[in-house]
Amino acid sequence: MRIRMKKISIVTGCYNEQENLPELYNQLMEVVDSFKAKYSYEIIVADNNSADRSPEILRELAQKNKKFQGDL
Secondary structure (H helix, E strand, O other), X not given: OOOOOOEEEEEEEEOOOOOOHHHHHHHHHHXXXXXXXXXXXXXXXXXXXXXXXXXXXXXXXHHHOOOEEXXX
């Protein structure tokens, strides 16, 4: 019998945060590492029509980690 893990969803928004998104990702992954043995997770970052490279960076992070979603 397979036990289904409870899921934690981390949801946030961003606007013109190209310089902060990699650090946000790294810090979130540190937090996720503390509970990923007991819980499944997803990270959703909704972009609010940024004029910088935020959408591109979100796509790169999503390719790096399938549990990370950049909602563009």
